[in-house]
Amino acid sequence: MSRGLITAIEIDGAGGDPGAWRAPEVDPRAILTGELAVRAAQRAEAAGVDLVTFADALEAPDDVLDQVSVRLDALGLAARVAPVTQRIGLLPTITVTHTEPFHVQASVATLDHISGGRAGWIADVSTSAEAAAVIGRREPAAAAETWREARYVVDAGRRLWDSWEDDAVIRDAATGRFVDREKLHYVDFETPTFSVKGPSIVPRPPQGHPITAIRVTSPEALDAAADAELVFLPDSGDLSTRVRELRENAGRSVTLADRSVTLTSDQVVGPLVLVSAEVRPHVDGVERLASLIEGWAAAGVDGVQLRPASLELDVPVIAEQLLPVLRERGLVGSGEQGGSLRGRLGLRRPQNRYARSVR
Amino acid sequence: MTKQIHLAAHFPGVNNTTIWSDPVAGSQIDFGSFRQLAETAERGTFDFFFLAEGLRLREVKGRIHDLDVVGRPESLTVLSALASVTTHLGLAATVNSTFNEPYELAKRLSTLDHVSNGRAAWNVVTSWDAFTGENFRRGGYLDKGDRYVRAQESLRIVRKLWDSWNGDELVLDQAAGAFAREGAGAFADDGAHFTIRGRFGLPPSPQGRPVIIQAGDSDEGREFAASSADVIFSRHGTFEGGQTFYKDVKARLAKYGRTDESLKIMPAVTVVVADTDADAIEKAAYIREQQVSGPTALVLAELLWGRDLSAYDPDGPLPAEDPVVGSSVTRGRVGYNDPFPIVSEWRAQAEAHGWSLRQTVINQQNRQTFVGSPTTVAEAVNRHVQENAADGFVLVPHLTPSGLDDFVDRVVPLLRERGVFRSEYAGTTLRDHLGLSL
Numbered sequence: 123m124s125r126g127l128i129t130a131i132e133i134d135g136a137g138g139d140p141g142a143w144r145a146p147e148v149d150p151r152a153i154l155t156g157e158l159a160v161r162a163a164q165r166a167e168a169a170g171v172d173l174v175t176f177a178d179a180l181e182a183p184d185d186v187l188d189q190v191s192v193r194l195d196a197l198g199l200a201a202r203v204a205p206v207t208q209r210i211g212l213l214p215t216i217t218v219t220h221t222e223p224f225h226v227q228a229s230v231a232t233l234d235h236i237s238g239g240r241a242g243w244i245a246d247v248s249t250s251a252e253a254a255a256v257i258g259r260r261e262p263a264a265a266a267e268t269w270r271e272a273r274y275v276v277d278a279g280r281r282l283w284d285s286w287e288d289d290a291v292i293r294d295a296a297t298g299r300f301v302d303r304e305k306l307h308y309v310d311f312e313t314p315t316f317s318v319k320g321p322s323i324v325p326r327p328p329q330g331h332p333i334t335a336i337r338v339t340s341p342e343a344l345d346a347a348a349d350a351e352l353v354f355l356p357d358s359g360d361l362s363t364r365v366r367e368l369r370e371n372a373g374r375s376v377t378l379a380d381r382s383v384t385l386t387s388d389q390v391v392g393p394l395v396l397v398s399a400e401v402r403p404h405v406d407g408v409e410r411l412a413s414l415i416e417g418w419a420a421a422g423v424d425g426v427q428l429r430p431a432s433l434e435l436d437v438p439v440i441a442e443q444l445l446p447v448l449r450e451r452g453l454v455g456s457g458e459q460g461g462s463l464r465g466r467l468g469l470r471r472p473q474n475r476y477a478r479s480v481r
Numbered sequence: 482m483t484k485q486i487h488l489a490a491h492f493p494g495v496n497n498t499t500i501w502s503d504p505v506a507g508s509q510i511d512f513g514s515f516r517q518l519a520e521t522a523e524r525g526t527f528d529f530f531f532l533a534e535g536l537r538l539r540e541v542k543g544r545i546h547d548l549d550v551v552g553r554p555e556s557l558t559v560l561s562a563l564a565s566v567t568t569h570l571g572l573a574a575t576v577n578s579t580f581n582e583p584y585e586l587a588k589r590l591s592t593l594d595h596v597s598n599g600r601a602a603w604n605v606v607t608s609w610d611a612f613t614g615e616n617f618r619r620g621g622y623l624d625k626g627d628r629y630v631r632a633q634e635s636l637r638i639v640r641k642l643w644d645s646w647n648g649d650e651l652v653l654d655q656a657a658g659a660f661a662r663e664g665a666g667a668f669a670d671d672g673a674h675f676t677i678r679g680r681f682g683l684p685p686s687p688q689g690r691p692v693i694i695q696a697g698d699s700d701e702g703r704e705f706a707a708s709s710a711d712v713i714f715s716r717h718g719t720f721e722g723g724q725t726f727y728k729d730v731k732a733r734l735a736k737y738g739r740t741d742e743s744l745k746i747m748p749a750v751t752v753v754v755a756d757t758d759a760d761a762i763e764k765a766a767y768i769r770e771q772q773v774s775g776p777t778a779l780v781l782a783e784l785l786w787g788r789d790l791s792a793y794d795p796d797g798p799l800p801a802e803d804p805v806v807g808s809s810v811t812r813g814r815v816g817y818n819d820p821f822p823i824v825s826e827w828r829a830q831a832e833a834h835g836w837s838l839r840q841t842v843i844n845q846q847n848r849q850t851f852v853g854s855p856t857t858v859a860e861a862v863n864r865h866v867q868e869n870a871a872d873g874f875v876l877v878p879h880l881t882p883s884g885l886d887d888f889v890d891r892v893v894p895l896l897r898e899r900g901v902f903r904s905e906y907a908g909t910t911l912r913d914h915l916g917l918s919l
């Protein structure tokens with residue numbers, strides 16, 4: 123693969139280590155202003171990292187005295203980061219179990235507009251009793267049920283992103299028409315748990331479809347991953363087998379979603395698979411991590427999602443030391459690409475399912 | 482005592498007020514448009530920047546309305562981005578309380594409040610129609626009485642979540658390893674529409690909690706605002722109408738233990754500024770001509786009449802039929818509860834001036850609030866505020882994104898000279914700008 127490994131960094135509070143906020147180098151107030159996230163994303167971008175992900179859950183983090191027990195909404199935080207970055211992809215985690223599919227797709231489309239085509243999202247479910255209780259609309263449901271619905275939400279979102287054709291806005295002063303309403307479409311999508319009429323309130327996003335990612339946290343999430351363009355897979359001893367299975371599964375599965383969008387550059391239908399791992403290079407150094415990544419590359423992954431223990435301490439090491447080593451070893455590309463996140467990932471811009479080829 | 486004026490910038494919306502056909506009109510969706518208008522407002526030391534919302538594209542006679550701007554971004558996401566490129570300007574999002582859950586609203590609005598260092602506002606709107614509901618899980622119809630019950634309960638719970646931290650639980654003691662005291666943010670509520678419990682994961686922002694804006698005009702709406710809003714976004718921009726509304730709403734505050742200063746009344750207004758009053762009047766007429774094309778005049782008349790008027794020529798006389806109340810000729814847009822007196826007035830004016838339907842709409846419906854030289858406009862704006870027709874205004878420009886340039890460059894300096902509007906921000910939060918305490 124000529125582009126090299128895709129690189130991603132996760133932003134979560136002060137870092138993946140619950141004690142990361144206590145280091146003297148960290149200003150814990152900057153968690154809530156978003157400044158820690160901004161700094162991490164800017165450092166990552168400068169080093170050529172392809173995308174940042176933003177952790178979230180519907181419910182609040184655990185209520186533990188010595189841990190970060192607050193969390194900003196990931197979408198709002200990603201939006202805060204968008205205008206102060208230029209090239210890096212932005213993927214907030216958004217839960218779909220207790221939220222509105224129509225709002226979710228409109229928000230992700232908006233993030234794509236404000237970032238100039240750098241948006242995606244990590245579709246996640248809420249299975250906890252805590253998440254169900256803060257909304258109070260339905261009983262908590264198991265992974266199988268929530269992921270089944272999540273696949274419908276992903277599908278609904280893509281339909282709504284297509285509900286505006288790219289050239290629907292015509293601004294035709296002669297006839298007084300702002301839009302060509304023949305190019306706006308009702309989606310009329312019915313699922314077992316919700317239905318949506320459309321069209322979206324937001325014009326089609328710059329990327330056509332912002333990137334949909336799924337974190338594999340359960341066997342049910344693994345099934346749903348077949349519908350994603352990007353998959354985060356935990357490290358395991360049998361990584362190469364799991365990566366292969368995931369691709370085969372994607373190729374075979376009868377999915378709910380229209381998957382015409384997920385052709386990669388080499389025309390293989392299937393998601394890009396990133397291995398996800400918590401890392402602490404400011405303690406462990408970069409040599410060992412570079413070797414690990416080399417091993418993952420050999421196992422056939424498309425990239426890595428690094429979850430730094432500390433944003434303030436580990437991201438600079440990743441940016442200034444790890445990336446140059448990986449580049450030296452030919453594992454990652456130059457990181458100079460601009461343009462859309464799709465372009466960066468080697469994914470083409472999807473056709474609009476409603477557009478007629480002959481008008 | 483001289484009152485200080487409050488000003489807000491409304492991003493041009495999806496009514497015919499917005500002229501998209503002008504050669505200088507910019508994109509309604511590019512972030513650059515939002516950024517430019519916000520920067521203009523901040524240069525003018527405005528209190529806040531305001532985004533409206535629509536959750537279903539409007540329809541006329543069963544088809545998507547195509548004559549006005551269609552499509553806009555989701556408010557909270559745009560405003561969170563604007564928080565990065567502004568430093569003082571308040572950021573107000575219109576978000577529907579019917580098609581959102583209180584917990585999610587509280588979390589998303591509080592996030593905007595934190596990432597902006599205390600500059601967020603929520604314009605609480607309710608929508609109860611099945612038409613909009615077709616895009617949502619909740620979908621169902623809420624009858625009008627229930628609408629305010631749910632809206633009030635929703636706002637009460639959102640506030641409860643924001644207040645679920647006392648404000649002193651965030652310890653941030655790195656050496657001792659105490660981030661926040663355990664138990665902070667715990668909440669439970671059991672109301673008519675929501676039964677929820679859990680923990681809210683965000684402490685108070687630098688302004689405590691977001692500012693609440695409300696726009697309801699009915700008796701219930703005014704009562705709702707008097708009980709719980711910080712700002713009313715009103716439609717009473719005329720001097721007499723403004724004074725009547727102002728008096729009515731402020732009189733309702735005492736029974737909630739509130740002072741007059743705790744609720745700011747800010748009507749939506751349009752402004753045309755030119756070198757002289759005569760030039761401004763001419764410019765205003767030209768703008769109205771652009772705002773009301775023949776087809777637009779028919780659509781606006783259909784909204785008023787509640788009838789399909791396709792058979793009428795906009796350059797001909799007014800429709801002869803009586804209006805219909807509660808029709809679905811126009812959907813996704815607030816209609817008229819009592820169109821009869823308005824239709825009578827239109828007829829009388831059309832007859833008196835020999836106006837066509839289009840000319841009647843241009844003259845009766847799209848009159849700008851303040852028209853004149855910079856001095857004329859500054860004096861009128863100030864008079865409205867000093868004589869209690871308003872506490873300030875939400876300015877609705879007709880051009881994206883340059884529509885407030887004239888006001889900021891030519892009128893704001895005059896207000897500053899008169900000592901009735903700030904020359905620089907004294908505080909950092911939106912509550913500071915509006916002079917609101919918690």
